[in-house]
Amino acid sequence: MVVIGVLQVDLYLHGVLSLKQKRGVVQRILARCRNRFPVSAAEVGDQDLWQSARLGFVMVSSSEQVLAPVLQRLEDEIDGCADAELAGCQVEYIHY
Numbered sequence: 001m002v003v004i005g006v007l008q009v010d011l012y013l014h015g016v017l018s019l020k021q022k023r024g025v026v027q028r029i030l031a032r033c034r035n036r037f038p039v040s041a042a043e044v045g046d047q048d049l050w051q052s053a054r055l056g057f058v059m060v061s062s063s064e065q066v067l068a069p070v071l072q073r074l075e076d077e078i079d080g081c082a083d084a085e086l087a088g089c090q091v092e093y094i095h096y
Contacts, residue, residue, distance in 0.1 A: 002096040005067035007057040008044065009078055010088035022050045025083045033057065037074050052087070064093050 011029075016022045030041045038059060045054030057074060061067050071091055079086045 001062060003061055003064050003067060004094040004096070005059045005061070005064070005071050006092045006094065007039075007071045007074060008090045008092075009055050009057075009075065009086060010046075011053045011055065011078070011081075011084040012087045013051050013053060013084050015083075016051050019048075019050050022053065026053050026055070029078065029081055029084065030055065033074060033077065036077065037070060039070075039074065053084070064095075067093065 013022055013025055016025060026043050030043070033039060034041050037057075039057045040059075041055065041057045043053060044056035046052045055078075057071070059067055059070060068091075075086075075089055075091075078084070
């Protein structure tokens with residue numbers, strides 16, 4: 001069985017005054033998460049809003065029990081970012 005874990009986070013970006021600054025903050029967060037966790041990651045919403053971002057992370061495994069702790073640690077990592085405040089989070093598991 002294939003299980004896909006999807007984590008979507010909404011962020012409030014502190015001190016960001018332009019889309020260029022936002023892009024830098026978002027790219028740093030995405031790069032750090034990609035380097036520390038076995039996930040695919042992208043900005044998936046709010047691209048035109050300079051003080052908020054919606055990021056999506058996906059991981060594939062054979063078991064939800066493998067995915068859940070990794071996605072929880074990823075959420076904790078993002079919540080600890082100094083550049084952004086976690087405004088919302090949603091986790092979904094898709095079973096094939």
